[in-house]
Amino acid sequence: MKEIEQKLSGEIERLTNRTFKFDERIKEGWFSAVYFLKTKEMAEKKLPDNYITMQFFQKTHEAVLCGTDEAIALVHAFADEPHTLEIHSLKDGDKIKPFESVLTISGAYQQFGFLEGIIDGILARRTSVATNVYNVVKAARTSGQQKPIIFMGDRDDHYTQQAGDGYAAFIGGSTAQATHAMNEWWGKQGMGTMPHAMIQMFRGDVVAASQAYLEMYPEDELVTLVDYNNDVITDSLKVARACGNSLRGVRVDTSRTLVDKYFLRNHHLMGTFDPRGVNPELIFALRKALDDEGFEHVKIVVSGGFNEERIRYFEQRGVPVDMYGAGGSLLKINIGFTGDNVLLNGIPEAKKGRRYRPNPRLEVVQYSEQTVDYT
Known part of the structure; x- marks a missing residue:
């Protein structure tokens, strides 16, 4: 019990270079809502030069954020030309408030938009568990x-x-x-x-x-x-x-x-x-x-x-x-995340009730080839 009884640190160090195990069918859109796949196809054929910013947040709790490293690894593994995307993110372990932006991704919609729901799910589950345990x-x-x-x-x-x-x-x-x-x-x-x-x-x-x-x-x-x-x-x-x-x-x-x-x-x-x-x-x-x-x-x-x-x-x-x-x-999953498109070609454009919420706490994420296993 000695290891178990060690004093818990108040700060969580960001763990890097972990191996995330993803299903290779993510690339095919198998786990994405069909309307995201249709939007991806439409963007490719009708609006290939669009440039959007997608913003992720939750609306209900003061929470302990978790899932950002996993979500970024997902984007790096399955987005089209991920090295060209602009990503800003908080860290796993950061304390967050309702409506605070925790992750933004900018690029052509067809590059990564179909991953929106999967990212929401990752952030929801991981943040819920981390917050419950905290x-x-x-x-x-x-x-x-x-x-x-x-x-x-x-x-x-x-x-x-x-x-x-x-x-x-x-x-x-x-x-x-x-x-x-x-x-x-x-x-x-x-x-x-x-x-x-x-x-x-x-x-x-x-x-x-x-x-x-x-x-x-x-x-x-x-x-x-x-x-x-x-x-x-x-x-x-x-x-x-x-x-x-x-x-x-x-x-x-x-x-x-x-x-x-x-x-x-x-x-x-x-x-x-x-x-x-x-x-x-x-x-x-x-x-x-x-x-x-x-x-x-x-x-x-x-x-x-x-x-x-x-x-x-x-x-x-x-x-x-x-x-x-x-x-x-x-x-218990009690924290849900939302991904919204909030900027279109650098200009605010979002559904009513949503807007771009800049967060000075977000850090630039440099592209790196994550170690990924396929199940």
Whole structure:
């Protein structure tokens, strides 16, 4: 857990020379709305000398921008004569406001216009994930201490999204990811210890599973999943006694439909709070039980339905959590981008309600041949 617990930087360095994996059918317009393809054809035949500026922005949120490097790589890979285009862009990780221009592309429409919808989609998904993660990370930062967030979104969306989502989560502030694919664009590897399936193989014997893990992966820091038998405190103490200093943490992932056996043994606690799932009272009791037996070094990781609101509630109550695992809540797409043509041959020309919005924060993007893989 040492790498996971490293202090998160407030600034995100722009990562360059990554390999973006694009489908080669993009060049054929396979993923572009048909009306963009018709406009491209019309521009080629009727208005070949047009020169337009396309501007991208979102209208609803203060957000953490992500997807600009990917969008620029897309343009460089599939636009016609991309070296002749003029591109200005903010960076991944920049904070943005509603209606702020984040990317402009200038050139002949037929060179790149058919990519508009794809660029919108890239910016929408990446920015949504980065912003969701940023808000969760911020919720888990109290008293000057940043509690790590592990991004566990592999089971909540299609596997082909993992690399981009993992990178967006990194931009948002998560430095721990569940799969290798999630780490592909920022040069790390996936992390994790055991799922419930591993304990099931040992017929629910959490100690046996933990000891086998230590034997198989002696270089790993053992974090044992302790809710398999719905008796978190009992199983945590069993593993701690058996593994001693080799146990670095326990993870609690109790279903929201269950009440841990600890509360069934302590009926006097019932009736004043919701005892289901991973709740503050259970974690307070777990921390006390571990500390009382001298296992202060054992960290507590919680997962299962955690989002910004729930993490903020835990932190406000001072619940002794050392790390949060979050997944599905971080993948909600709630920020949409729009690409508008706003200049025609250097003269303002846009649909009513839209206009060219110069942004002094935009930086010139020099053409370079990005490394691109085709799927």
